[in-house]
Amino acid sequence: MQTTEAYDPGAVEAKWRARWAERRTNATDLSHAANPYFNLMMFPYPSAEGLHVGNVFAFVGSDIHGRTRRLQGFDVFEPLGFDAFGIHSENYALKVNTHPGKLIPRNIKRFREQLKRVGLMVDWEHELATIDPAYYKWTQWIFLQLFKAGLAVKKAAPVNWCPECKTVLANEQVIDGFCERHPETKVHQRFLEQWFFTITKYAARLLENLETLDWSDSTRSMQANWIGCSKGADLEFQTSKGESIRVFTTRPDTVFGATWVVLAPEHPMVESLTAAEKRNDVEKYRRRTAAMDIVSRKVGDKEKTGVFTGSYARNPATGEDVPVWVADYVLMEYGTGAIMAVPGHDERDFDFAKKFELAIVRVIEPTQTGPDGEAPELPTTTWEGKLVNSGQFDGMSCATAVGAITEWLEEKGKATSQTHYRLHDWCISRQRYWGPPIPIIYCDKCGTVPVPEKDLPVILPELKDFRPDESGVSPLARLEEWYHVPCPKCGTSARRETDVSDTFLDSAWYFLRYPSTDYPDCAFDPELTKRWLPIAQYIGGNEHAVLHLMYSRFITMALYDLGWLPFEEPYRRFRAHGTIIRDGAKMSKSRGNVVTPDAYIERWGADTFRMYLMFLGPYQEGGDFRDEGIAGIRRFLDKVWSAVDEARSANGSSRPLDPVVQRKLHQTIQKVTDDIEGLRYNTAISSLMEYLNTVRSRAECDGRRTAINAQALNPLLIMLAPFAPHMAEECWESMGHSQSIFDADWPKFDEALALEDQIQLVVQVRGRVRGRVNAVRDISQDDALALALKDERVKKHVGGMEIKKVIFVPGRLINIVVDGK
């Protein structure tokens, strides 16, 4: 064997980076592709720290899928861009005292360089950045479409204010009452005029469509939870003054047990229902609640508080008057802001009844009784039971009673079947600088006027001092010459909206722009959009399950309704990837266990690093990064390298495929193809290793090492190419191919060639393995039994006992059941 150069990933990778760029290997012909496949990965936020190993893990997993699809004959479009607006960037800019307009492009440049080293099949000719006026022009355009359709509305509402960010936050950005980005900072409630997208109008559709999507179950259930559908009824409790309190309940079957009514402190009827002698108490209570921040109210200690209004309302079922209370455990933003309290069958109401000594009535006799046969102590919240103390409905099951009672009250005009959702409207206003200005102008004469489309984009002006302040007004308001603008309708002096929009709006439509990055005249070219969308596969993290993914579904659905898109769901298939941890813990700066990709790529090569990340565990679960393990992957690639070298330098390239290798090859094709399809990259890699081990050991067996040849190695290289693209290209070329390996065809699986003709049949006696016998694949049960009984060990365990039963699994196992003892 002649001596050759060792595998040098640095050189190989530099060579192929240059060649791919020069040959435009990764550029997709968008207009003429016959078999389009849009492979999307979540675009990164270009942080100052540079590319994170989590980014690499996500991108590589997606890239492997894309590259495989290409080898399988698809025209794959794999673009990438940068999500560069937003508070993250702006806060960092403030910290290092550099204008984001300077800082962010620098970060992007660094990110792009790092990304290119990873060896992704990205078509860089369609790169985009959300901070580019050519991009956010269309972000603003989308706002205008929604505005015209009445889906963007300005309303005063209690909103989440982060004193640290000095801006409002969407509900989704508030975690347990704390700011998503400042875990130490309690979010306050402010009552401000804000722009909202009325996503709640789409709640039912967003929920129902989930069932039709090919998405990770975890992601779907998170969205379903977040939308939070509750079916029930609105019931009317008539007050003595003739007004009606609407309460929402999911348990109309318990209405006979409703012994009082509770209004949220902000409920508009509190005013009129408060009796003169209670006014002081009620006012005091409302003030106290209003002064509380969301944290104390929602997640603080759950000791119930409340105050009696002095008024009564009539229970529509019993006809009895029950007291009306005000309490902050009822939230204005959910349902009708009022409830009927059923202390016997609701834990919260029960607590309240105990504290304020209110009447508790049992109206459900649970099916399941306690150990002594007694009915369990109240409260019981079960659906499994029969009604009691409920007039003509006594004895009915809960499930039946829900319908029956609702109908009965409906006839009396006291009930309406109702579904409520937990989802809130999407607050998109941000009182910050680093975002696309909301394209609205306020005129004293004409009111709220949208910026005409021909005037888009509303350029984010340069602003030296972009620091946010306490006022609740965006820093843009301080720029007089920008703030004052003639009204587009009447021409008189008017004022610009100074808030910018939420970053999640930027990312809610970026995938629509990728194919159309060259089109200045529209947000997305209709022809290209039709050809390439919706997304064939999308890979990303579950941290975006209820933010980005739901917002982009909503925007797509709205644009579909407005006639701009031919589909209502943006992502056909979505898969959530797992998280890479280190030493059993999430990577974080404070723990000091962060893996920086650059150093590993430098030392081991991008191909080894890519493959190692994929080898750590199932892609959809993530894995534990350990420094020691990476050497195993590198050793594997070294072995591939030297095998290729040996095959190339051997005489007679038309050597036949060794029969054992051939069988293993077809088993491997099947396994690897399947595994990649299911994103089981770790086991796909194992199979490739096993295959190479087989080739090598067959070469070892015969002295002339004929098992190592082009026929054996070419398919291996193709299957390896998605994982280690640079190295596979280099090997492919040295095997004498002049085209890119990514223009080759994925190997075809032939079942007949994969079948073993000799098998090891496992012999069990009473379910325990007692031997293995060699047999032909299709051995019959009788032959197998005869063969098994010849085995000494099996004989011993069968003894002289009578065979009661034989279980035979063709080609795998025979189990001889004899009399026990």
Add this chain to the structure above:
RNA sequence: GCCCGAGUGGCGGAAUGGCAGACGCGCCGGACUCAAAAUCCGGUGGGGGCAACCUCGUGUGAGUUCGACUCUCACCUCGGGCACCA
């Protein structure tokens, strides 16, 4: 509290009703070497036995089955999501 996911060698993990521990790391032994590294070959769950073999073993406890890591029920632990949502 509710919903979802996971618990398997020294480690990452494999096997979803049929040989538990594939593949890889690490470790042990051997070859090559003056030596080491690299590489190559072999071994590697626990206990017992000279051995052939026997036996225990997939978080815990029960159950279904000829046979259970896999299915069912109860529980424990960890991770994620939701949480006064009526």
